[in-house]
Amino acid sequence: MSAAPALSASPPAAGSGRLARRIGGRVAGLLVVALAWEGLVLLLGIRPFYLPRLSAVLAAILATPGAYAAGFLRTFAETLVGFVTGGAFGVAVAVAFLRLRSLREMVFPLFVVSQTIPVIAFGALVVLWFGNTLIAKAVIAFYLTFFPVTVNALIGLESVDPRQIALMRSFGASPRQILLRLQLPSALPQTFVALRLAASLSLVGAIVGEWFGDTTGLGVLLLQAMYTENVVAIWAALLVSALLGTGFYAAVAFLERRLVFWGAEQ
């Protein structure tokens, strides 16, 4: 029994140590890649048209940091809005499907069909509907997010141990209490699998949306660089997109680790 405080105290300490080591490892890895990029381009004499040096790409970003920062923020906002609304909608639909079998049988096939429409075709339509706005891009990100979340959340909700539900019922729990205290938390691990996937997908949606016309955003920077055949600018836009994509994914993964701390028990 005296082991209890020690037990509870040791994991966070070990956790922070592990975290520091992991971050150190990541930074070291990035440095190695950066050095290899710079060194190999110089060593092998690769023409800048195929692969500019990293230093040149970074210099291009630092030359007009405002444009890249604005693009980053704009695309991030579109991605975030689409991701959050898509995730919430996905979970809400999963709950509705769980409760109403007939609704599920009616609507689910429509969802599947909607997802087979290429996102480019859908993007053209959305921009027509919503104009050249942040909402239009967020809608595309939403469209790519909600479906995987619906599917996975539903799988999670349905895999709740029926004995667990029986126990809650024996306590006199209402369906709402069972949903909030048992089913939704149980579905969290499975839902996060989809949310991690959706983190990347929603960024794709936002960038594709920007290709249909906008004045700021990473997709715009990418398109402009392509038209002017400015290779360094393409790489610069790519690098900033990678930063956004990785950062966003890492944030979702972090949230997952915090919320689904109990791991693969059961």
Place this chain on the structure above:
Amino acid sequence: MLRHQDDAPAPAPEPAAPLIELRGIDKTFGTVKALSGLSARVGRGEFVTVVGPSGCGKSTLFNIVAGLEEPDPGGALRFEGRSCHAADLLGRVSFMPQRDLLLPWRNVIDNAILALEIEGRPRKEARAEAMRMLPEFGLAGFEAQYPHQLSGGMRQRVALMRTFLFERDLMLLDEPFGALDALTRALMQRWLLDVWQRHRRTILFITHDVDEAIFLGDRVLVMTARPGALKLEQRIDLPRPRRPDLVTAPEFIRLKRTLLEAIEEESLKSFQVAQENAR
């Protein structure tokens, strides 16, 4: 002292007004008849243990009394002297299922207060009540631990605490110590008797262990092979508080022999049925 179900239709001298009473209960799942004509009564404050061959319908009996399953029409169910449907018992009986079913995202305290929360008690108040109960359940200092950090015995005690905190007159415990090693099990049995004597609840307790059934119970109900009915009802007049060395007392051995005989007969029956089905 020893009474078969068939030859005891006369008003049996029950200790107190029965808290719950089942008469002629049947339960069918599709083509499987789980219970057939089961009758039993449990008096207020009694500790009744239930034994029977595996698959004879013990958990089904509990599910009915917990309100989770409705018996087939025809039987009679009475709770606190009033006839009722099984569903009326939802929220009125504290039920501990065969597995601990702790929620992995809740720590010990929050698992223990689950039922109280559902009742609508403020979380803070429920936690305070549970904190006071921790030492009694051997869990002092463990309130912030999560289920995956606990041993099997401790998890079981958390589940028991959750059941005790949900204060209802009738408690249903389905093999609460089934997964424990012999030593822990013996400790838990004595501990349960101790707690029961202080809280004075009515307990219906399923077990596979005849020693456990005798050691704990005021009465032991032996069920027949499936479809389950009452095979034998054995009063245990051993004095309380019961000490660990009771299991070697001649009176204990005599009771054990009677019960084992009845159980073995039924186990053999279900075994033979299984063999015939296999042929």
